[in-house]
Amino acid sequence: MLDRRTLIRGAAALAVSRFLLAARDAQPVDAPLRGPLDPFALGVASGEPVRDGFVLWTRLVGVRGDRVIGWEIAADAGFRRIVRRGRTVASAGRGHAVHLEVAGLAPGRPYFYRFHAGGHVSRIGRTCTAPASADRLRLALTSCQHWEQGYFGAYRDMVERDVDVIVHVGDYIYEKSFGKGPDVRSFGAPEPRTLSDYRGRYALYRTDPDLAAAHAALPFVVCWDDHEVENDYVGERGVATADPHAFLARRAAAYQAYFEHMPLRPSVLRPGGEVRLYRTIDWGELARLHVLDTRQYRTPHPCDAPGKRGGQVVRTCDAARDPAATMMGAMQERWLARSLADERARWTFIAQQTLFSRLHLPDGPDAAYSDIWDGYAATRNRVIKSLAAPAVRNPVLLGGDVHSFWFNDILRDFDRPENAPVATEIVTSCLASRSGPEALFGPALRLNPHVRFLDNQHAGYVLLDVTRDRVAVEARAVTDLTDPHSICRPLARRTIEDRRPGVQA
Numbered sequence: 001m002l003d004r005r006t007l008i009r010g011a012a013a014l015a016v017s018r019f020l021l022a023a024r025d026a027q028p029v030d031a032p033l034r035g036p037l038d039p040f041a042l043g044v045a046s047g048e049p050v051r052d053g054f055v056l057w058t059r060l061v062g063v064r065g066d067r068v069i070g071w072e073i074a075a076d077a078g079f080r081r082i083v084r085r086g087r088t089v090a091s092a093g094r095g096h097a098v099h100l101e102v103a104g105l106a107p108g109r110p111y112f113y114r115f116h117a118g119g120h121v122s123r124i125g126r127t128c129t130a131p132a133s134a135d136r137l138r139l140a141l142t143s144c145q146h147w148e149q150g151y152f153g154a155y156r157d158m159v160e161r162d163v164d165v166i167v168h169v170g171d172y173i174y175e176k177s178f179g180k181g182p183d184v185r186s187f188g189a190p191e192p193r194t195l196s197d198y199r200g201r202y203a204l205y206r207t208d209p210d211l212a213a214a215h216a217a218l219p220f221v222v223c224w225d226d227h228e229v230e231n232d233y234v235g236e237r238g239v240a241t242a243d244p245h246a247f248l249a250r251r252a253a254a255y256q257a258y259f260e261h262m263p264l265r266p267s268v269l270r271p272g273g274e275v276r277l278y279r280t281i282d283w284g285e286l287a288r289l290h291v292l293d294t295r296q297y298r299t300p301h302p303c304d305a306p307g308k309r310g311g312q313v314v315r316t317c318d319a320a321r322d323p324a325a326t327m328m329g330a331m332q333e334r335w336l337a338r339s340l341a342d343e344r345a346r347w348t349f350i351a352q353q354t355l356f357s358r359l360h361l362p363d364g365p366d367a368a369y370s371d372i373w374d375g376y377a378a379t380r381n382r383v384i385k386s387l388a389a390p391a392v393r394n395p396v397l398l399g400g401d402v403h404s405f406w407f408n409d410i411l412r413d414f415d416r417p418e419n420a421p422v423a424t425e426i427v428t429s430c431l432a433s434r435s436g437p438e439a440l441f442g443p444a445l446r447l448n449p450h451v452r453f454l455d456n457q458h459a460g461y462v463l464l465d466v467t468r469d470r471v472a473v474e475a476r477a478v479t480d481l482t483d484p485h486s487i488c489r490p491l492a493r494r495t496i497e498d499r500r501p502g503v504q505a
């Protein structure tokens with residue numbers, strides 16, 4: 001039987017740039033494709049699992065014009081028991097991407113799928129529906145994968161660990177090179193600014209064999225952070241792209257390219273250029289995952305230094321506590337408060353992009369780093385109040401962005417460490433990038449008693465095993481980012497107990 005380990009050993013996608021150059025002549029709809037071109041070189045993917053379905057994705061390369069493609073879903077890897085088949089359109093206006101919403105299937109079981117176009121057949125993908133009732137869930141939490149700075153072998157570990165869902169909380173691509181240190185490979189292109197540029201960057205990423213195999217083997221739940229557009233942007237305000245009109249054009253191109261390459265529902269596209277990514281995913285009555293978007297709706301960073309934009313250490317900054325400043329936008333914040341007030345799952349997970357807990361800095365008690373939740377303390381206080389709603393039994397915040405592992409107790413007042421925690425925070429390190437700033441994070445354990453574990457030396461991901469009584473949390477570290485065959489090893493293990501917020505040994 002073809003299982004996830006077999007899928008990960010499938011052939012890697014060929015170099016996409018070669019395919020794009022080969023597309024010289026327009027192809028009529030349904031016409032056979034000529035030559036050695038593989039239209040499915042970018043692979044397949046799935047996401048958004050619900051009780052009766054999911055979203056299936058692929059994107060054709062090397063074609064022009066709208067194309068009709070076929071698809072099949074089977075209950076077995078050999079496709080002897082096909083349960084659904086049909087045809088859909090890969091439109092040129094969306095980069096020949098397909099976002100197929102499937103419904104009406106049985107809950108809590110695996111399915112296999114593939115696509116057909118012009119005599120070619122895609123690789124086989126494996127996905128699953130969410131269960132109607134569940135006693136366990138295995139999540140992989142990941143973020144921050146820089147193409148140049150490391151290989152993506154952690155995805156191979158996720159597949160081998162047989163996780164149910166990969167939760168990616170942002171920085172799926174990087175738009176630029178940064179930092180000192182040896183690189184293992186090159187973007188081979190300048191920083192993206194147009195739709196074509198961003199499409200090329202995602203296409204490059206999908207040639208990584210471990211990333212492509214993970215997409216084929218496991219459903220993803222995704223949201224973006226900043227590097228999918230440009231570093232440290234907030235809302236409609238750029239950093240490197242200071243001109244507002246140029247930035248909005250760049251952001252629109254980046255948003256479209258992101259959508260075109262992710263297994264998302266078409267309904268996330270809204271009028272005015274919004275891509276609405278905040279949503280909920282249920283895993284029976286065991287767990288509910290609330291996915292937040294903390295980039296698109298943000299107000300500008302508080303207390304920017306003159307002539308400087310982006311995240312920075314700010315001191316004595318009243319604007320960071322301004323109730324009008326927002327990390328999430330008023331509509332998303334109201335949505336989250338309503339959702340938490342009506343929570344019915346045993347475990348409430350909130351997937352968002354960055355460090356939620358207070359980070360006391362060596363610069364003094366009034367110092368804060370403006371790009372994390374400390375820059376928007378009033379929003380954080382309102383979220384903490386919502387987490388304390390009677391319906392919320394076990395709140396757990398999930399985050400990334402800071403290129404280091406953190407296990408934290410969330411306090412109602414971080415200046416009163418003697419108080420009992422109200423929630424738990426788990427932050428994953430980068431999947432493949434360099435470590436976070438030592439000047440900020442080195443003193444964190446000494447200055448922040450609510451930080452229960454911190455590692456700023458390793459890349460990797462977090463594995464969460466969810467049962468009715470506890471969540472087993474394991475930071476898994478990549479042994480060598482420069483080795484494409486590197487393995488992951490356990491770095492730290494902790495637990496979260498039912499009705500006992502905070503990190504336990």
